[in-house]
Amino acid sequence: MSHELRTPMNAILGFAQIMNHDPEKILTRQYRENIYHILKAGQHLKLLIDEVLDLAVVESGKIELTLENLPIGPVIREIISQMEPLRRAFDIQITTDNLTDSEHIIQADRMRFMQILINLMSNAIKYNRKGGRVTVSVLEEKNRKVSIRIQDTGVGITEEKLESIFEPFNRLNFEFGEIEGTGIGLNITKELVERMGGTIHVKSKVNEGSSFIVSFPSTDNSATESTPEDKRIEGNELLTGEEQVKILCVEDSPINLHLIEKILKTKPNFTLLKSQTAELGIELAQKEGPDIILMDIRLPGIDGFAAFDKLRSDSRTQSIPVIAVTAHAMPEDIRKAEKMGFNAYLTKPLDVDVFFKTLEELCRKD
Numbered sequence: 001m002s003h004e005l006r007t008p009m010n011a012i013l014g015f016a017q018i019m020n021h022d023p024e025k026i027l028t029r030q031y032r033e034n035i036y037h038i039l040k041a042g043q044h045l046k047l048l049i050d051e052v053l054d055l056a057v058v059e060s061g062k063i064e065l066t067l068e069n070l071p072i073g074p075v076i077r078e079i080i081s082q083m084e085p086l087r088r089a090f091d092i093q094i095t096t097d098n099l100t101d102s103e104h105i106i107q108a109d110r111m112r113f114m115q116i117l118i119n120l121m122s123n124a125i126k127y128n129r130k131g132g133r134v135t136v137s138v139l140e141e142k143n144r145k146v147s148i149r150i151q152d153t154g155v156g157i158t159e160e161k162l163e164s165i166f167e168p169f170n171r172l173n174f175e176f177g178e179i180e181g182t183g184i185g186l187n188i189t190k191e192l193v194e195r196m197g198g199t200i201h202v203k204s205k206v207n208e209g210s211s212f213i214v215s216f217p218s219t220d221n222s223a224t225e226s227t228p229e230d231k232r233i234e235g236n237e238l239l240t241g242e243e244q245v246k247i248l249c250v251e252d253s254p255i256n257l258h259l260i261e262k263i264l265k266t267k268p269n270f271t272l273l274k275s276q277t278a279e280l281g282i283e284l285a286q287k288e289g290p291d292i293i294l295m296d297i298r299l300p301g302i303d304g305f306a307a308f309d310k311l312r313s314d315s316r317t318q319s320i321p322v323i324a325v326t327a328h329a330m331p332e333d334i335r336k337a338e339k340m341g342f343n344a345y346l347t348k349p350l351d352v353d354v355f356f357k358t359l360e361e362l363c364r365k366d
């Protein structure tokens, strides 16, 4: 279902982004406004699709959790840096309390733990007041538990609304305001916390702010070494600056291939090689030695994961950076791609800015 829903969204958002860039400045103000509305509604629909699909997986009980000994300090720091654009947009200060590098190790699935904190932190920023504050504190509890408290100075939640805060699609009247959301995040968050053996509580005072507290089973500090190392292969033989960069795109859908072609045409130093199957793509990679490969995962013959294995086991292609570009945005797929050593993972609908940033990052490495 993920693929079916995302593929048309990829075309809608992708072509709208291209029109929005409008390098020849041919669009009138009226048309630019129309495109802005398509993009805004499209992005909201994309968020809804992502969250509804994720909710379906979580609720079906079929999620795969990889519990590991996770030192929470570095993870929280990483999330705070990810929050920077949102924090700035809402003019919020973020402070931390009792955050250490190696103490406070919990048993949790890294990606899902990040998802939980991202949801709680972005809510604490979104539903705050201008110039407000978010404080992230680590609390040591009895019974071998560690809690993370995310406290804001925002609008707060009435006692009556608190009762339904974890219900899906319930935005507690924010659906009529400017703040974007779907009302699904907290429902997924609660499910995930509980699946990992944790608990979530909320306290709130209207006009003073809210505190969300998530608690997880903790483990001994000595277990830190067992965190998985980053096995990703770094791109190393890439060209920089003005030089030509040859990109091979393996993608079965003609419309998506056309979209990538159009996107890359906006930059003069990218040339594109195309293949609609993995088999032909591997041959092209061996013959042409592209600088970067964009690999779709769901393909008619062998899939993108199997193609990646073949590329890595051939001396002619083993050091070419490969970016997975796929409609499969499920965390399990992302985890698999990361474990296998894909250099990056982009999901459809493609965000053109993120796409170019990823290409540039890979081009910069030497």
Ligand code: ADP
Pocket (backbone or CB within 6 Å): 119, 123, 124, 127, 128, 152, 154, 155, 156, 157, 165, 170, 171, 172, 173, 174, 180, 181, 182, 183, 184, 185, 186, 187, 210
């Ligand atoms: P979303 O933010 O996408 O609407 P959530 O499921 O994350 O969805 O949250 C559900 C609702 O709970 C929000 O729409 C908002 O009304 C309320 N809410 C969540 N976090 C806070 C908070 N920190 N302060 C005030 N209200 C909040």
